[in-house]
Amino acid sequence: MNSLRQMWRVACYEWFDALRSRRALVVLLLYMAAALCNMHWSINLLHKLESELATALQLPQSESTGVVSTALWKSKPFQRIMRQMTQNDAVLQDITGKHPVELIYAWFAFFYTPLLVVLVAGNRIAEDLGSGAVRYVIFRISRASWTLGKFLGQALMIGFALILSGVGAYAVAKYRLAGSAPPDLFANMLQWSGRAWVFSIPYLGLAMGLSHLTRSASKATVMGIIAITVCFVATILLRHFSADTGWRAYLPHLGMLLPDAHKMCLWRSSPAPLATGSVYLLTLGFCYLLTGYAFFRKRDA
Amino acid sequence: MMNSDCLLTPQIRHPFFVTRPAVLVYTRDMKSALLFPFILLFGLIIGGWAPNEELRAVKREVAELKKRPADSGKESRIDLFTRMVQIPDRAKTASLRPRPAATNTPSTSSPTGTPAASSPPPPLPITNSHALTPRPPTTPEDLRARIDEAKELWKTRVEIARAQWLGRLKLSPEETALFDDTLNTMNANLYASMQELADRLASGEALTPETGTRTFNEISDTLVQSYDSLGSLVPEAQRGEVSQLELTDFIDPAVAEPLIAVQDKLQNLPQPGRRQTPRAP
Numbered sequence: 001m002n003s004l005r006q007m008w009r010v011a012c013y014e015w016f017d018a019l020r021s022r023r024a025l026v027v028l029l030l031y032m033a034a035a036l037c038n039m040h041w042s043i044n045l046l047h048k049l050e051s052e053l054a055t056a057l058q059l060p061q062s063e064s065t066g067v068v069s070t071a072l073w074k075s076k077p078f079q080r081i082m083r084q085m086t087q088n089d090a091v092l093q094d095i096t097g098k099h100p101v102e103l104i105y106a107w108f109a110f111f112y113t114p115l116l117v118v119l120v121a122g123n124r125i126a127e128d129l130g131s132g133a134v135r136y137v138i139f140r141i142s143r144a145s146w147t148l149g150k151f152l153g154q155a156l157m158i159g160f161a162l163i164l165s166g167v168g169a170y171a172v173a174k175y176r177l178a179g180s181a182p183p184d185l186f187a188n189m190l191q192w193s194g195r196a197w198v199f200s201i202p203y204l205g206l207a208m209g210l211s212h213l214t215r216s217a218s219k220a221t222v223m224g225i226i227a228i229t230v231c232f233v234a235t236i237l238l239r240h241f242s243a244d245t246g247w248r249a250y251l252p253h254l255g256m257l258l259p260d261a262h263k264m265c266l267w268r269s270s271p272a273p274l275a276t277g278s279v280y281l282l283t284l285g286f287c288y289l290l291t292g293y294a295f296f297r298k299r300d301a
Numbered sequence: 302m303m304n305s306d307c308l309l310t311p312q313i314r315h316p317f318f319v320t321r322p323a324v325l326v327y328t329r330d331m332k333s334a335l336l337f338p339f340i341l342l343f344g345l346i347i348g349g350w351a352p353n354e355e356l357r358a359v360k361r362e363v364a365e366l367k368k369r370p371a372d373s374g375k376e377s378r379i380d381l382f383t384r385m386v387q388i389p390d391r392a393k394t395a396s397l398r399p400r401p402a403a404t405n406t407p408s409t410s411s412p413t414g415t416p417a418a419s420s421p422p423p424p425l426p427i428t429n430s431h432a433l434t435p436r437p438p439t440t441p442e443d444l445r446a447r448i449d450e451a452k453e454l455w456k457t458r459v460e461i462a463r464a465q466w467l468g469r470l471k472l473s474p475e476e477t478a479l480f481d482d483t484l485n486t487m488n489a490n491l492y493a494s495m496q497e498l499a500d501r502l503a504s505g506e507a508l509t510p511e512t513g514t515r516t517f518n519e520i521s522d523t524l525v526q527s528y529d530s531l532g533s534l535v536p537e538a539q540r541g542e543v544s545q546l547e548l549t550d551f552i553d554p555a556v557a558e559p560l561i562a563v564q565d566k567l568q569n570l571p572q573p574g575r576r577q578t579p580r581a582p
Contacts, residue, residue, distance in 0.1 A: 286338035
């Protein structure tokens with residue numbers, strides 16, 4: 001119980017330190033800027049695409065963005081295109097009929113969150129190791145509590161930033177769609193923010209785990225960027241080289257150790273894959289983090 | 302930030318113990334808890350192994366099943382002819398034993414059981430000359446397997462259909478013989494059309510849209526002539542009854558046997574309806 005309390009205090013201090021140093025503001029602005037710009041440009045692009053489509057189909061121009069795209073979901077050729085894109089019939093079934101703006105936000109949130117996580121949180125432990133601040137803390141609490149507390153603090157901060165960016169993105173969508181936004185758009189976008197947050201946990205664990213290995217903040221950031229690049233590339237390679245027989249048949253199981261293998265679970269609506277994917281991702285996050293911690297455990301701070 | 306109540310280190314009990322090994326700062330419970338994510342991950346992967354394998358196998362099977370209609374699209378050239386003579390697209394039970402090879406060389410034995418039980422059918426040439434040459438096992442898509450299966454079903458079906466129509470048209474014994482003759486002639490003509498097509502393809506001639514249309518025309522013409530012949534057997538009042546007769550029920554699947562030797566050529570042809578040559582400017 002004491003360990004949990006210690007963790008919580010480290011997490012609180014992480015927030016206090018971020019607010020004091022204006023770091024929290026930078027994180028929030030970064031996420032908000034990414035979400036707002038993405039939403040604004042996406043709606044622009046969608047509107048242009050729909051206008052062109054309406055012209056090509058010799059239909060009257062629609063004043064509201066998203067109307068044509070929503071109707072397109074009913075088209076079989078469009079469904080086939082989406083099936084090719086998602087390469088997953090179950091996911092396609094779950095996202096069919098959703099407002100395109102919501103899906104674009106979800107896609108971008110899943111895309112940029114790991115990158116921002118590595119940029120924002122990747123150096124947090126290395127900074128304290130480099131400055132020697134960690135010595136004042138681990139004199140009083142366990143190293144494990146310190147590591148887990150830092151992780152918890154960063155995870156909560158990213159979650160908060162994602163929720164706020166979801167609210168911001170909804171505000172832009174509401175303004176740009178001018179009354180044509182569906183009533184459940186706000187709840188759905190918050191839900192996607194939550195899912196993107198779960199997806200960010202393993203990357204946060206990876207970045208912070210690697211941060212234990214160096215005292216240089218910049219090195220930790222670079223290591224984090226290299227690590228997520230390796231994750232993306234490894235996922236693609238494993239998928240490409242997987243086969244039904246021989247040693248290649250084991251490659252998909254190796255892929256389970258990478259976050260991308262569970263991403264599609266978070267796109268599902270039914271609770272079973274959603275829960276399984278979330279548990280996998282959270283576990284992977286802790287495993288990455290604690291692997292880094294294992295190197296730090298007996299090292300001279 | 303840190304209050305004294307959060308101090309877990311041995312310094313509380315040993316105030317002079319300033320530097321101490323890092324391992325002392327956490328309890329045994331904490332140590333075990335740190336292993337929990339790894340154990341959970343191990344359990345998730347091992348626990349999911351079997352269901353994932355089964356799921357992958359099922360997905361493979363589903364993909365193969367989905368692929369079959371696509372493959373059958375490639376075969377639709379041959380299917381256009383075989384469907385017309387009531388041969389299924391796939392045999393439900395394909396023989397895995399090697400079969401005698403089929404060639405284009407005619408033989409004298411008759412392959413057909415005809416609807417005319419009373420009158421022997423005209424001998425149709427058959428394509429089995431190298432009867433002892435083993436062929437690879439047949440697949441459900443193999444034309445030989447499909448014809449064999451259709452023949453088994455056809456024998457029963459044609460007997461029932463013939464008995465029903467003889468009763469319905471109230472034919473005399475002489476008219477019954479003519480009825481059987483008409484159907485036998487129809488099968489013989491259809492066989493001749495198929496044989497002609499097979500010979501053309503075997504000689505290297507391409508199956509052009511014109512060739513296909515002409516073959517269909519011959520087949521349709523044979524059926525129309527059969528309707529005319531059957532119509533002439535019955536009084537004018539019963540002519541309407543004859544037009545209800547489904548002549549394809551009486552087509553012997555063996556009429557498609559000449560196509561067995563050229564089925565590979567037919568399967569490799571593009572789908573009908575798709576343009577083979579570029580549109581003229």
